[in-house]
Amino acid sequence: MTAGTNEDTGFAELGLRDELLKALTTLGYEEPTPIQREAIPPMLAGRDLLGQAATGTGKTAAFSLPLLQTIPSPGGDNPSALILVPTRELAVQVSEAIHRYGKDLGTRVLPIYGGQPIGRQLRALENGVDVVVATPGRALDHISRGTLHLHDLRVVVLDEADEMLDMGFAEDIEAILQETPEDRQTVLFSATMPPRIDGLARSHLNDPVRIQIGREPTAAGEAPLVRQVAYVVTRAHKPAALGRVLDVEAPGAALVFCRTRDEVDQLTETLNGRGYRAEALHGGMGQEQRDRVMARLRNGTADLLVATDVAARGLDVEHLTHVVNYDVPSAPESYVHRIGRVGRAGREGVAITLAEPREHRMLKTIERVTKQRISIEKVPTVADLRARRLELTRAALHESLVADDASLSQFRVVVETLSDEFDLMEIAIAAVKLAHEAAGIGDGDQEEIPEITLRAPREAGSYGDRPGSGDRSGPGRRVAVRDADGRGRGREASGRRVPAGGMTRLFVGAGRAAGIRPQDLVGAITGESSLSGRDIGAIEITDRFSLVEVPEGSVDEVIDTLRRTTLKGRRPVVRRERFQP
Ligand code: AMP
Numbered sequence: 335m336t337a338g339t340n341e342d343t344g345f346a347e348l349g350l351r352d353e354l355l356k357a358l359t360t361l362g363y364e365e366p367t368p369i370q371r372e373a374i375p376p377m378l379a380g381r382d383l384l385g386q387a388a389t390g391t392g393k394t395a396a397f398s399l400p401l402l403q404t405i406p407s408p409g410g411d412n413p414s415a416l417i418l419v420p421t422r423e424l425a426v427q428v429s430e431a432i433h434r435y436g437k438d439l440g441t442r443v444l445p446i447y448g449g450q451p452i453g454r455q456l457r458a459l460e461n462g463v464d465v466v467v468a469t470p471g472r473a474l475d476h477i478s479r480g481t482l483h484l485h486d487l488r489v490v491v492l493d494e495a496d497e498m499l500d501m502g503f504a505e506d507i508e509a510i511l512q513e514t515p516e517d518r519q520t521v522l523f524s525a526t527m528p529p530r531i532d533g534l535a536r537s538h539l540n541d542p543v544r545i546q547i548g549r550e551p552t553a554a555g556e557a558p559l560v561r562q563v564a565y566v567v568t569r570a571h572k573p574a575a576l577g578r579v580l581d582v583e584a585p586g587a588a589l590v591f592c593r594t595r596d597e598v599d600q601l602t603e604t605l606n607g608r609g610y611r612a613e614a615l616h617g618g619m620g621q622e623q624r625d626r627v628m629a630r631l632r633n634g635t636a637d638l639l640v641a642t643d644v645a646a647r648g649l650d651v652e653h654l655t656h657v658v659n660y661d662v663p664s665a666p667e668s669y670v671h672r673i674g675r676v677g678r679a680g681r682e683g684v685a686i687t688l689a690e691p692r693e694h695r696m697l698k699t700i701e702r703v704t705k706q707r708i709s710i711e712k713v714p715t716v717a718d719l720r721a722r723r724l725e726l727t728r729a730a731l732h733e734s735l736v737a738d739d740a741s742l743s744q745f746r747v748v749v750e751t752l753s754d755e756f757d758l759m760e761i762a763i764a765a766v767k768l769a770h771e772a773a774g775i776g777d778g779d780q781e782e783i784p785e786i787t788l789r790a791p792r793e794a795g796s797y798g799d800r801p802g803s804g805d806r807s808g809p810g811r812r813v814a815v816r817d818a819d820g821r822g823r824g825r826e827a828s829g830r831r832v833p834a835g836g837m838t839r840l841f842v843g844a845g846r847a848a849g850i851r852p853q854d855l856v857g858a859i860t861g862e863s864s865l866s867g868r869d870i871g872a873i874e875i876t877d878r879f880s881l882v883e884v885p886e887g888s889v890d891e892v893i894d895t896l897r898r899t900t901l902k903g904r905r906p907v908v909r910r911e912r913f914q915p
Pocket of ligand 1 (some may be wrong): 363364366370386392393395594
């Protein structure tokens with residue numbers, strides 16, 4: 335294969351214009367993901383679209399690239415595209431992605447969400463914006479102030495629509511769509527397709543093209559039988575987690591997959607900095623360079639190959655023991671393809687996936703499609719690693735002892751002379767210590783990697799009418815009835831629930847009498863903090879006050895956020911509940 339450019343790897347074939355292709359090359363994207371391949375052409379043709387895709391599939395680029403191509407940039411005074419997202423975090427992410435893709439087009443993009451001073455948003459809106467990425471609450475706020483005009487919109491995107499409905503934004507979304515032109519193009523992305531999403535699509539999408547990732551089950555036997563493990567870690571801890579896992583697994587030869595060229599280069603550098611022998615391989619490299627890298631892996635001067643999918647295609651590495659997905663692959667097919675490189679010809683293979691918390695749903699999709707289990711394990715701790723390293727030293731010594739090695743006799747005299755002064759056990763311990771350290775398997779890596787506990791993932795269609803277990807939140811409030819650990823919980827003597835592990839209950843001094851509904855609390859918290867609806871635990875609303883469970887680590891942020899916000903026009907008292915069990 336020759337050095338790849340987007341012209342020969344598929345983005346140009348989708349009909350994207352040069353400015354966008356150039357941006358993608360700069361970002362190191364080598365080929366479209368399946369959802370991009372399917373969504374971009376119909377969107378460019380002006381069709382409405384209903385896409386089922388989770389985070390990690392490349393859905394943001396799937397709707398952003400055609401949107402950027404379709405709208406005038408820079409356009410007039412009013413926005414041409416509106417993207418509604420459930421959280422502030424996603425608003426910022428999507429907005430940054432659009433800014434990067436649309437750089438050469440001069441597209442003006444603005445995220446608007448609660449919590450940010452409204453003045454700054456007002457000024458930006460006044461100056462003219464092409465794409466607005468907004469949380470529904472704040473978008474409606476601007477519409478009612480007359481500061482966001484939607485009558486020139488050409489495209490509306492509802493991103494993570496299930497999450498928005500889940501957070502109680504259904505009415506807000508309806509109200510916003512009322513303000514948009516009839517002939518707009520409408521795109522809806524959702525990780526799950528429960529009946530409520532279908533209903534939303536039926537009322538607001540016009541003969542949409544339907545796209546679903548991971549719909550086709552892989553034929554039985556297609557996925558190889560390898561040990562499949564996943565670790566859930568935050569982005570910031572990924573390099574350390576990978577190092578830890580590699581140390582414990584001690585692969586003979588491993589292929590580590592990254593999404594982009596930039597990621598390949600960065601990770602290779604990081605791994606080499608941490609003492610691994612890693613080589614980068616990506617589509618931007620010439621054949622000669624690639625051959626050199628392959629030779630180094632074959633002759634054992636490198637242990638790790640860090641590659642993009644494109645670069646690894648057609649690569650024949652006989653003795654691979656491990657495949658690592660540094661990010662969750664963008665589609666189950668790609669996962670199957672990647673891990674098909676180990677466990678060949680009856681040899682044992684291991685497939686390791688590092689997933690960010692937001693991407694764990696994609697793991698479930700992959701499990702469903704491949705009909706194989708991916709076991710989610712804890713990243714080895716410093717203590718695990720120490721134990722493993724000692725085990726390696728023990729194994730090396732054992733091997734030397736059973737090998738009937740004649741050269742050992744020259745060391746006998748050393749032990750004998752020392753034994754005049756010391757006990758044999760003490761001499762052995764000191765010798766093992768030296769051997770352990772000399773093998774370079776010291777205890778340098780002391781970084782603790784926080785353990786992330788996942789909630790039981792919501793099954794498609796399973797929320798929406800689950801009866802609230804004693805909460806008065808009405809139907810459809812998943813967050814109000816959900817346990818953080820996905821299991822049932824006990825109750826305190828007061829009849830109140832015991833917060834789930836890792837959760838803390840907050841007291842909010844406004845309740846039903848003030849018209850507070852769960853969605854008001856969820857909206858106020860997620861719209862203005864870094865939490866998403868998924869992070870919030872049970873909510874109880876009484877006449878005079880409400881109790882909300884939030885992750886312990888986010889308590890201060892949430893209190894701060896709620897104190898700065900108004901709830902139904904009031905600023906209620908917010909504090910940790912005093913009666914935590
Ligand atoms: P998303 O599913 O939209 O959250 O995207 C997941 C990640 O994949 C983001 O970090 C994107 O930058 C990255 N990404 C999206 N499309 C591609 C592509 N075609 N090639 C490489 N990386 C991509």
